[in-house]
Amino acid sequence: xxxxxxxxxxxxxxxxxxxxxxxxxxxxxxxxxxxxxxxxxxxxxxxxxxxxxxxxxxxxxxxxxxxxxxxxxxxxxxxxxxxxxxxxxxxxxxxxxxxxxxxxxxxxxxxxxxxxxxxxxxxxxxxxxxxxxxxxxxxxxxxxxxxxxxxxxxxxxxxxxxxxxxxxxxxxxxxxxxxxxxxxxxxxxxxxxxxxxxxxxxxxxxxxxxxxxxxxxxxxxxxxxxxxxxxxxxxxxxxxxxxxx
Numbered sequence: 277x278x279x280x281x282x283x284x285x286x287x288x289x290x291x292x293x294x295x296x297x298x299x300x301x302x303x304x305x306x307x308x309x310x311x312x313x314x315x316x317x318x319x320x321x322x323x324x325x326x327x328x329x330x331x332x333x334x335x336x337x338x339x340x341x342x343x344x345x346x347x348x349x350x351x352x353x354x355x356x357x358x359x360x361x362x363x364x365x366x367x368x369x370x371x372x373x374x375x376x377x378x379x380x381x382x383x384x385x386x387x388x389x390x391x392x393x394x395x396x397x398x399x400x401x402x403x404x405x406x407x408x409x410x411x412x413x414x415x416x417x418x419x420x421x422x423x424x425x426x427x428x429x430x431x432x433x434x435x436x437x438x439x440x441x442x443x444x445x446x447x448x449x450x451x452x453x454x455x456x457x458x459x460x461x462x463x464x465x466x467x468x469x470x471x472x473x474x475x476x477x478x479x480x481x482x483x484x485x486x487x488x489x490x491x492x493x494x495x496x497x498x499x500x501x502x503x504x505x506x507x508x509x510x511x512x513x514x515x516x517x518x519x520x521x
Contacts (some may be wrong), residue, residue: 289347290321290322290323290324290326290328290346290347291323291345291346291347292321292322292323292343292344292345292346292347293319293320293321293322293326293328293330293343293344293346294319294320294322294341294342294343294377294380294381295317295318295319295338295339295340295341295342295343295344296317296318296319296320296340296366296367296369296370296373296374296377297317297318297340297366297367297369297370297373298315298316298317298332298337298338298339298340299315299316299317299367300315300337301313301315302314302315302316303316314331315331315332315337316329316330316331316358317329317330317331317332317338318361318366318367318370319344319346320374320377320378320381322343322381322384322385324472324473324474325378325381325453325456325457325472325473326360326473326474327360327361327362327363327366327457328346328357328358328359328360328361329357329358329359329360329361330344330346330354330355330356330357330358331354331355331356331358332353332354332355333351333352333353333354333355334355336353338353340369340373341373341376341377341380362459363457363458363459363460364459364460374454374457375450375454378449378450378453378454379446379447379450382446382449382450382453383446386431386432389432389445389449390429390430390431390432390434390435393406393420393424393429393435393445394424394428394429399469403466404417404421405469405471406420407466408452408466408469408471409448409449409451409452409471410448410451410452410455411442411443411447411448411451412442412448416439416441416442419438419439419440419442420435420439420442423438423439432444432445432446449472452471452472453472453473455467456470456471456472456473457473459476
């Protein structure tokens with residue numbers, strides 16, 4: 277596994293995924309009748325946290341939190357990778373298991389994420405990339421930068437001991453990953469950056485939110501910018517015919 281900001285900034289196909297939910301009899305969703313009755317699983321990639329749908333091989337049942345191979349070689353459990361999965365289409369079970377799976381992935385690759393804290397650079401002159409992680413402010417960032425100059429961090433425990441009041445690094449990283457995966461809300465400010473996941477090719481949910489908000493604002497403010505509607509009003513520069521003598 278390579279951290280996207282350190283070793284591998286380019287898009288990459290996942291080779292292993294962790295199962296978030298397995299539906300043995302397919303989706304029970306009137307909007308997706310073609311999927312009904314066919315076994316399917318929702319999963320998350322261990323390399324770039326990509327959300328993916330897969331179908332198992334015949335006679336194979338997948339368990340939640342199973343780590344399965346989906347690469348180009350011979351697969352023992354997965355028959356086909358159906359494609360990418362939108363966050364908004366995650367099942368209730370998948371949403372519950374998502375945070376646990378993200379933490380599991382981070383802990384399994386602790387050396388990569390410790391390396392992230394040791395080598396991550398600045399975003400711009402006003403903000404460091406560390407400040408994009410929930411729970412890390414300017415004071416924490418300064419302490420991290422000072423401590424890593426003395427000696428690189430060796431583990432999450434080492435990081436917590438040398439940076440007091442930092443909190444749990446795994447929890448903070450997991451929150452950031454989930455925030456990046458969530459395409460149901462418009463991303464602005466610190467939330468618009470992608471540090472650990474691949475940038476989505478499209479954001480249909482964001483577009484709907486954005487355009488809808490704009491239309492609503494225009495109506496509430498009296499259709500500002502539109503020409504006034506004078507239909508039904510009598511011209512002021514012409515006398516009323518009923519008053520003519």
